[in-house]
Amino acid sequence: MKKENRIITSKYNKYTFFFVNMYHQLSKPSNLFFLLTMVLLTIPQISPFNPYTYLLAFSLVTGTSMIKDGIEDYKRHKEDKIVNMKIINVAYIEDKMIYSKEIHAEDIKQGDFVILKPEEEIPGDCVLLLSKIKEKCKGYCFVDTSNLDGESNLKKKTSHTVKDCLQNCAESRSDQMSYDFCQCEYDLLENVKNSTVKDTGDVFNKFECTLTTQDREFLCNERNILLRGMKLKNVDSALVYIVAVGGQTKLGKSNVMPRKGTSLFEMELTKIVMIIFVIYFVLLCSTAILGSLFLRKNNLQYLYLGTYLSSDALKLTGTNYIMFSYLIPLSLFVTLEVSRMFHALYISHDENLERDGIKSVCRNSNVTEDLGMIEYILSDKTGTLTKNKMVFKKIHVLGSEEIIDVSELKFNFSNIDEISDLIKFSNVKDEVYRNFFLTFLLLCCNSVEPLNGKLEGISQDEICILQKLEANGIQLLRREEDFLLLKIGNINIKCNIEYILDFSSSRQRMSVIVKFLDKIFMFSKGSDQMMLDEKKINVKILNRESVSKIVNKNSSYRTLICAYREITNEELINLKNDLESVNLEDHEEKEDFFFKKLEKNLEYIGTTFIEDELQDEVKETIEMLKEAGIKIWMITGDKKETALSCAIDSGLMTNLRDNSVISIEGRRVDEELRNPNILSYKSVIIYRSTPKQKSQIALILRNFKKNTLAIGDGNNDVPMLLTSHVGVGILGKEGNQAGISADFAVPDFRSLKYLIFIHGRYNFIRFSKVTLNGLYKNIYLIIIQYLYNFYTGFSGKPVYNNFFLNYYNVLFTSLIPATICCFDKDLPEDYLLRNPREYKSTTSFFCKSVIFLGIIYGIIQGLVVFLLVLGVFFIKDLVRRDGKVAGYNGMNNLMSLIVFFSVFLGQIRLISFYTIYSYVAIFLSLLLLFLTLFVIQDTSLGGNMWILMSIPSAYFTFLFIMLFTYISELCLSKIFYKLVNKKEIN
Known part of the structure; x- marks a missing residue:
């Protein structure tokens, strides 16, 4: 029987794990290609060597990913069981x-x-x-x-x-x-x-x-x-x-699972792999065509045992398919995948990304390297740039020309008659309006109630208002569904609650109807955009221009316009009858409609000004990001004046006349951002935006091919976080859904400088080094084999021994790149934080010119090394003391050693930061090579490697070619850094 409340977050069970996971493994084009290669290796007529070593290599690649998936899924099973x-x-x-x-x-x-x-x-x-x-x-x-x-x-x-x-x-x-x-x-x-x-x-x-x-x-x-x-x-x-x-x-x-989409780096890597596939098929097709022509020329089929030339040509094509398959970097994908696990752990355990016991979390390790490619940051305001820690600072009250600091308030009543007079407005003075306004605030903060000596509720604005009122002798003692118990001075007053219509983003206000000292009042408070607009809510204000001027002058504060009206008992009865007739399907629209009738002709009573402080080190972090060449867009639901004030305070703009910054209203986002000229501004301030518009902005930047990071702390930021290339959620007061949905969860905005300048830069450069090295070393390896095919009449004979060829990618040349991917650091962390400009050069390590240079260098080096080795064996073969030549096996082993050590020394030069693991990787790479060539392989081939080592001229040949590769790599390094510096200047 199906258990409907069972929670299942796991992907597999013990019966389906192997089959389903293997399906996922083979859904990757590279793994499918490797499987096809392994199948061809089992055909004796095609395979140049036995399939067992390749099978072991393929098993290492798929097995590593399978073990990783299995461990992660086992953890999910345990968590599910605890809940279920x-x-x-x-x-x-x-x-x-x-x-x-x-x-x-x-x-x-x-x-x-x-x-x-x-x-x-x-x-x-x-x-x-x-x-x-x-x-x-x-x-x-x-x-x-x-x-x-x-x-x-x-x-x-x-x-x-x-x-x-x-x-x-x-x-x-x-x-x-x-x-x-x-x-x-x-x-x-x-x-x-x-x-x-x-x-x-x-x-x-x-x-x-x-x-x-x-x-x-x-x-x-x-x-x-x-x-x-x-x-x-x-x-x-x-x-x-x-x-x-x-x-x-x-x-x-x-439930929003961590995204497993393709990262920016993977998209670039996919393009490179497609280039490699093109090179692969060019080599394969040219070999097949030229091999067939070679067989037909001068009737040379007598060299082959087959009866039919077409059959022989097909077999040779299959053999070359296997030989050239090593062009595809088999181990690179595993190296990158495993290193991502380390990168996620680094982020989770980085003390610089921890605040007050709150640790950062990496929920999607697939995008750790994308942090090094960021061009644009989309940031929420409240709770992200600001603390969302509200402080009730000032008020403006009807009848006053100036705003009043809350700390100066005095509120004292000695008896119930004074409060009754206050409500009747029998003695209208500024102080009366002020006292009524403060009582108003106490009555309309409907989302808060006292609990165990503490105010609890949803609205941070209302909590900070009531806390300040309590300090001034006005206190909410108790809240029930239908009444409030207030304490004003030394007097306790019971106030009946008739109806409440909560705040909503569409209404931009809340209203409450109360019975207070034998009178019925409707109290409303909301945004100045709504309450001061005569077309929306007709609030009666004696001097509307004066109030608007005061609100705009104090635009750095969060403002709430407060208004009221007295309603009759007949109006209340009519409202009750209307609301009782409302059904489930349209009750929200109907409630809004009926309340709007009563919200007409509200009278202005005052305005609250609430301060939301900036997060720690926000201004410094923004300056660093701007210096690094990253453009920052602030997106908020607040009004224009508040948004611009926050932008100035945080350093996004210098002043209101800053022409390098543009402000756009949320409803105009679609038309304004379609213009590519918008990208020329250093910052963009978008105000009065909705969650949907935030997502649209991220999508527009993606369509402009701009690498985008979004950061926010609220549920309304989730669409933006999911649409951007990288989403960072702040674990703040507005909610935790942003942290759950995002790729990374951090405690505050300043964490970005560590996330981007340290983790992002390191990870991207690590991946760039390893990917370019994987590209170069495989092209270098296969170009020699391709040229050897011409020399041997397209026989399909390998120029390397099969042990070396099968473990070249998986063991011999993968350990050092693995340590680079996990531990390498090109510059100290404190230097990178002091010099944010270094971030600009990050993408230069993986630009098109550098990739092209790596491909060309691999081809040229393979050509020169092959000609040098061929020249040695063609002019005068390596001769042993007994007069016998080294022959095919000698050239086979010598070529294997030259290719390994030229790649090995190049990988060592890639290491910028040596750790104990670097030295272990260097030692193991040499140990595995010598064990394979001098012990395991030599046992099966009758001591050929030791025979080569007994020929003195072999050492001279080896050292001469290694000197050539070393000098050529030095020249390449100079060209590489010129390209990097040129791109940084541009």
Whole structure:
């Protein structure tokens, strides 16, 4: 039976692992090519040597990747098992008695009644029915949502259903000692029948469902829903009704696996491999054509045992296919893959990327080298460039010409009559407006409530406002679903809550209707863009121009415009009737419509100014990035003035007249960014943008072929992070979804300088060195074999012995590149941080001219070395003391030694930073070569390598050719660094 709530993040099981993983391995074109080569090696008529050594090499390549995948998948299996086998208590009715039983979390179904305990992680999306505190039934509970959004403030959840059944709680309906059920719980289990969930996507703060009981339906939203992954807090227990399990939960829908897409470097590498394939097929086709012509010329088929020339030509083509297959770098892909694992560990354990115990995480090791290729950075503002640590600084109150510093506020009432007079506005003075405004703020911060002596809530703005008010003697003592208990001075006041319409990005405001001292008020607060626009919300302001001027003058602050109006009891009754008629399908639009009727003719009362400080070292980091040639675009949902003020403070622009920077409104992004001239600006400030527009901006830059990194901390930044080449999420107050979805998760913006200038630069140069070396050494190897084919009449005979040929890539010349890929550093870290300009030269190590130079050098060196060795054997073969010549086997072994040592010495010169592993790799490379050629191979070939070593002229030939390769590589190095420096200057 299928278990709908089972979590499966693994890719394989023990029965499918080998077959499915092998399918994935062979889906890579390079591995498929290697498999075809191995199959041809099993055909004796074609293969120039036995297939066992190549089989071992192929097994090393695929086996390494398979072991890595297996280890990673085993970890996922263990994590899945911990979650799925967790014990959950389920309640049910049998013989008119309530019982509970223990089941595994994976066995939970939609429609189950679950009993939650404190600190327990919620196993599915569910509706809160009731909670218990000290054996008394309550209609609310608190949850910790940090697993979902990273926010540390507790959230309150309320129940619709418990209001109808809070009675007879002391009467037990169970004979179980472990948990005492009451009449309320019995009634709920009897009455609740089913639920219908509306698909609202994977957004955590939006949920809609209908809970059906025997006599009515309840419309439930995010206030009544406990999502999978939350933790129950501050109650003794809670009874919930499961409405969604498994992949239908919000967590299941929003799970974003680390991206496994092709990295920028891999795309460049793919282009190079395609060039190599072109060279490969040119060599193969030319050999096949010329070989066939050679067989037909002068009737030379007597040299071959075959009866038909066409058959012989086909066999020779197959043989050459195998010989030239070594042109494709078999081991390079494994070296890069394994080194990425090391790079991910370096990032996770870098102390420079750790803040207050928060460590950085690499979630996608496939893009570690792409950090060295960044041209553009797209940055969010709030929580990324700023701390998202709000400080309530100033207010402007109706009747005042200037803004007031909050620290100067004095708020004292001695009796209830003063507050009553305040509400009636019987004595209108500036102080009266100010006191009313502060009371207004206390009433309209509806997302916050006191809990265990601390203010908890979603909105950082509202928390900082209430904290400042509390310091001035105005305090929120208690918040329930339908009332507030306030303390103003020494006076406690109860205020009834009639309706709340929460803030939304589309409305850009929130409104609350309250009964306060026998009067009914609607209080609204929202963005200045919405509240000061006469066409949208007609807020009555005596001097609108003066208020707008004050807001614009203090644009560096986050502003909230506050307004109110008194409504009649008839208007309230009409609103109640209208809202009761709303159905599930269109309730959001209808609520907005009905509230808009009451929000007309609001009266301005004041404005709050809240400061959001810059992150530590933001300005210094941005200066370094700009010096490195990286262009930074800031994208925010804030208004233009706030965005430009932050840009100036952070160093993105010098002043408002800076012509090198342009500001664009979010709604004009599509038309403005299509113009390629936009790329000429040093920075771009985009304000009033939506999450979708952030993603569009990243996509436009990708279409311009610009390597882009995006950094952000909120759920609204996730589309941008996923669209960019590299996504960096900040583990901040706005949420953790950005950190989960991104390739890298870091604690703050300044971590970018370590991530890009250190890890990015090192990794890209490491990969560049190893890839170019792999390209050169294989072309060098095969060009000699290709030329030898001409010399031997296209016989398909290898110029190297089979042991050397099979292990050349896998063992002999792969160890030093592996240490370079993992440990090499061309310059000290502190020097790179002091000189960000060095980052500009990073991509020069892998530019087209350098790649072309490597290919040409491999071809020329192979040609010269072959001619020199051929000249020695053609003019005068290497002669032993007994008068016998070294012959084919002598040339075979000498060529193997020359090719190895010329490549080996070149690899040593690539090492910039020696570690113990570098010396071990050098020693093992030599040891493996000598063991193979002098011991393993020589045993099978009758001592040919020792015979070669007994010929004095062999040493002279070897040293002369090695001297030539050394001098030529020195010349190549000079040309290489000239190209690098030229590109850096450009």
